[in-house]
Ligand code: 13P
């Protein structure tokens with residue numbers, strides 16, 4: 001197995017419990033949980049100087065012209081986002097894929113589940129490329145499809161599945177989007193979770209929400225669901241344990257929460273919010289943060305909401321932000337008339353987003369310019385059909 005060290009930019013303080021590691025070793029030929037193989041990046045790309053990379057990307061893009069579009073999620077590093085034709089949160093990028101049929105190649109600078117959504121929603125002639133196949137999402141990996149199928153079987157045996165609407169967060173494998181689509185459910189993102197839950201409650205008594213317990217709980221609280229109506233399903237327990245709940249818990253439940261989380265957002269604390277307030281800041285956080293953090297903040301919302309909140313605020317505003325550091329640093333740079341800082345003084349980027357390195361971007365774009373498609377994201381047709389149903393339902397819920 002070939003391994004390589006991805007050159008880092010951000011300094012991650014050593015010795016902290018942080019998912020990110022700017023010098024982590026990424027196996028290039030390891031089979032990922034989403035079932036495909038990483039194609040090896042030619043070694044020459046790893047030796048390129050930043051200036052050379054920029055120039056090579058520029059030349060290859062010129063050659064491809066309008067055949068290529070580059071999409072960038074807000075958490076992408078600055079040296080990637082500079083190449084994005086369009087940036088957004090996961091919802092906006094999915095919408096973009098539906099509305100734009102013109103480009104032949106969509107290079108998606110984000111993580112695997114986002115590129116899968118683009119492949120599902122884009123036109124058949126469009127091809128989606130993820131620069132580094134190892135750019136997954138640790139939260140999405142907490143909902144292994146086999147565990148979800150087993151949980152659903154248990155809910156059926158317990159007699160509660162018929163009153164339960166499965167809702168998956170966008171941060172999940174395409175096969176799980178297909179699973180919910182086939183069972184009448186929908187996808188949601190952090191920007192529309194309350195609308196999707198309202199839609200679900202109009203149809204069923206309860207929701208099975210996965211993989212992020214925090215987004216599920218925070219959304220339930222906003223909709224007036226009490227905490228004792230939101231039991232936690234521990235997917236690590238053996239089959240037959242009802243995920244650590246009881247029959248009574250299940251029957252009473254309105255939102256059954258999968259025990260997944262985002263390690264980046266779980267780091268934020270109420271103490272950090274109090275410290276930010278002492279600096280005169282208003283606080284906005286992502287709803288993947290714990291419930292007490294969301295409750296203590298002034299507002300919460302998707303990455304796009306956070307971008308809008310800061311950019312539309314008056315000059316002189318002070319913002320403490322609870323989300324990924326690449327976005328916070330960009331907001332600070334783009335809003336020099338405001339004070340913008342991350343709530344967490346110990347920088348912790350999303351390590352998987354960080355795997356999209358400029359060397360990978362230049363590799364996949366140059367390959368396209370040479371007529372070769374590398375790292376194409378291709379959701380199998382069976383999954384595509386039902387996953388599209390679940391995504392279309394989300395896009396129709398307004
Ligand atoms: P958004 O939907 O807000 O872009 O968030 C995606 C994500 O992965 C946050 O951790």
Ligand code: SF4
Nearest residue numbers: 137138139262264350
């Ligand atoms: Fe996944 Fe968290 Fe990274 Fe978002 S920030 S892509 S939820 S690991």
